[in-house]
Amino acid sequence: MFTAHGPTLRELAVQALSSTRRGYDLLAPKFDLTPFRTPDPILDSVARALRPLGPFAAGLDICCGTGAGTGMLRALCTDRVTGVDFSAGMLDTARATTAAGGPPAVSWVRADARALPFERDFDLAVSFGAFGHFLPEERPLLFAGAHAALRPGGLFAFPVLAPPGPRTRLYWTLLAFDVVMRVRNALWRPRFIMYYRTFPLSGVLADLEQAGFDVRLIPLADLGRLPGGAPRARLVVARRRH
Numbered sequence: 456m457f458t459a460h461g462p463t464l465r466e467l468a469v470q471a472l473s474s475t476r477r478g479y480d481l482l483a484p485k486f487d488l489t490p491f492r493t494p495d496p497i498l499d500s501v502a503r504a505l506r507p508l509g510p511f512a513a514g515l516d517i518c519c520g521t522g523a524g525t526g527m528l529r530a531l532c533t534d535r536v537t538g539v540d541f542s543a544g545m546l547d548t549a550r551a552t553t554a555a556g557g558p559p560a561v562s563w564v565r566a567d568a569r570a571l572p573f574e575r576d577f578d579l580a581v582s583f584g585a586f587g588h589f590l591p592e593e594r595p596l597l598f599a600g601a602h603a604a605l606r607p608g609g610l611f612a613f614p615v616l617a618p619p620g621p622r623t624r625l626y627w628t629l630l631a632f633d634v635v636m637r638v639r640n641a642l643w644r645p646r647f648i649m650y651y652r653t654f655p656l657s658g659v660l661a662d663l664e665q666a667g668f669d670v671r672l673i674p675l676a677d678l679g680r681l682p683g684g685a686p687r688a689r690l691v692v693a694r695r696r697h
Contacts, residue, residue, distance in 0.1 A: 461488040474645035475588055479520075480544030486521050487552070493583040497688070498527045500675045501581070501614055504690045505531060508610060511579040514559075515539065515604055517568050517597075518585030522549035525561065528581065532559045539564045539571065569593055571600035580604055580611045586654045594659065598666035602695055611668065611693040615656060617681060659691070668693035 462470075462485045470478040479486075486492060505511075512535075514528035519538030528536045536559050540546050546563045553561055566572050568585070580601050589597055601611045619625040629651040640646040663670045670693045674686035681687055 461485055471639070471647055472643065473647065475648050476541055477645075478647055479542035483521065483542065483544030483548045486545065486548065487523075491584070492521070493523045496678065497583070497614055497675075498523060500677050500688070501583075501612070501690055502527050502530060503677070504673050504675060505579070505581075505610075505612060505692075508692070509579075511610075513537075513577045513579075515573065515577040515580040517571070517580055517582040517601060518588070519549060519563075520545045520583075520585070522553050524581050524583045525549065526553070528579070529559055529561065532579065534558065535560045535562070537562050537564055537577070539566050539568065541565065541567045568600060569596040571604050573600075573604035575603070575606045577604050578606055578609050580609070582611075582613045586613070587649050587651055589653075590648065590650075591653050591658065594662045595666065598662055598668070598693075601693075602666045602668065605695045607695055607697050609695045611663075611695070612690055614675060614688050614690050615654075615659075616688050617685060618655075663691070663693045667696050669696055670694075 462482060466481065466485070470481050473481060482489070509531060511532045514532035514536045516522070516525040516528055516536070516538040519525050519540045520542075522538055525536055525538040538546070538549055538561070540549075543565055546565055550563055564572070569589070605611060619629070633650045633652050636647070636650060640648070660670050670691065673690040673692055675688040675690055676686055678686070678688040
């Protein structure tokens, strides 16, 4: 992250003391040079899992950032693809770095994912790496917006990683990060919402069902397995009922 081309420690500190939206506006020009961008192996694995569930005409990338997931959708959708994000800076970078041409046509919309401006417009919606920016009580709004944006029978899909166990260093690293962020948000305004432990799978599945989805999990086996044999990652596939 602290390479000659990536964001500096000072730039990351300024971002962390800004609001969530302003922080991403500032980080946008260098975002793809950070570990925060969704890695290509995850995008490729999700695309392989979704392809047999199509065909898809129109796709939506919710919280698209600089457009990594939007690019994946272009390989799956035949008609059009839309990326939506609340950060103008991230959308500007997405526009500048997205290759021209098509089909499918690509458009960019600035909007809050908790109030998506779509109604039965898409066959497939995806999201990558954004759910830590929503508090648990905001999930119903997020999922209701995804449901409204999809046509009946449409799919809302996103990958989830197996949570690290308490005997791992990653478990304590993520716990420490969340504690620091809670203290920061209690003492400093504007808040920067980013937590790693506020998206438990059981609660997420229950909220999706409540929003009107039928949900299943697809193992992303090509991303590896845990020592006990369970997949390291799964794809949540939520189908709009009606």
